[in-house]
Amino acid sequence: MKLLRKILFPIVPVYFMVTWLRNKFYDLGWKSSKYYSHPIICVGNLSTGGTGKTPTIEYLIRLLKDQHKVATLSRGYRRETAGFILADDNATPKSIGDEPFQFYSKFKDISVSVDTDRQNGIEQLMQLEQPDVILLDDAFQHRKVKSGLNILLTSFSTLYCDDIVLPTGNLREPRAGAKRANIVVVTKCPEKLSASDKEYLKKKLKPLEYQKVYFSIISYSETVYSEKEEITLEQFEGKKITVVTGIANPMPFLDYLKSKSIDFEHLKFKDHHEFSSSEIDFLKQKEIVLTTEKDYMRLKESFNSKPSQLWYVPISFKIHSNDMFDNQLLGFVNSFKSY
Secondary structure (H helix, E strand, C coil): CHHHHHHCHHHHHHHHHHHHHHHHHHHCCCCCCEECCCCEEEEEECECCCCCHHHHHHHHHHHHCCCCCEEEEECCCCCCCCCCEECCCCCCHHHHCHHHHHHHHHCCCCEEEECCCHHHHHHHHHHHCCCCEEEEECCCCCCCEECCEEEEEEECCECHHHCCECCCCCECCCHHHHHHCCEEEEECCCCCCCHHHHHHHHHHHCCCCCCEEEEEEEEECCEEECCCCEEEHHHHCCCCEEEEECCCCCHHHHHHHHHCCCCEEEEECCCCCCCCHHHHHHHHCCCEEEEEHHHHHHHHHHHCCCHHHEEEECEEEEECCHHHHHHHHHHHHHCCCCC
């Protein structure tokens, strides 16, 4: 794949120009964006994935849901349905997508919806649910909607300022797209990040005057869960563990397990992988299958007959100086007096 990306380098200027022109048309008003006098927060990135959008959305849900009626709107990547869908008890990963199904499974007191047409999705939510705030998942490039607050995520190990556009790089659009962000969050930082490290990263990112930069960490749980049980990772000692990942960047997860001295074999699948029946049968032959929470949502139905065989490790999103971040988010939502 690395060799293929290098071979495709001559396409980079073409991709750059096409995406740059598209953004320019929106910036100049030649293509229209719709603004809503309602709190709409967009979470996204410039890269193709692996920056922690799902845990960020979950953090925002927890922050807002006790004071406000929250709705999420996602595209529903790789779902087998079309159009607008509001999640209900019949929802599955196939009907609404992996991440929205995870939101719906964990947060029963919010509205979870999917629609590739974000304008239509917002209008449907306003009519059916009347939410106080709408969280747009992975919508940074969806220029037809002009969100009131744009949160741009970039991974500590692969900052967008050090990358180039597809197909040789990982950026969906040129780095200049970052100017649309109100907040930039450097995700997956080390737990101990010094003030000088933060200043160095800020200098690299070169935020504009109106942009705030925050730093976050992904924290993995020491408790693992199956459908009906929870145990500590230590209780896997001496057992044959098969780690299954179908996410963009599994390395932090694997590094965490290694730090806990977990002996495992790793089966890596592509992001959003749809497991075949033969792959499921193969996995069922393993003693213990340990996976990420997102992958668990896709696999658990297939392990209904053996729920104690499939386990997942939850993750949480933590912000350095979280009071400032929380206050900015709450201040934005509370500034809309008419909703």
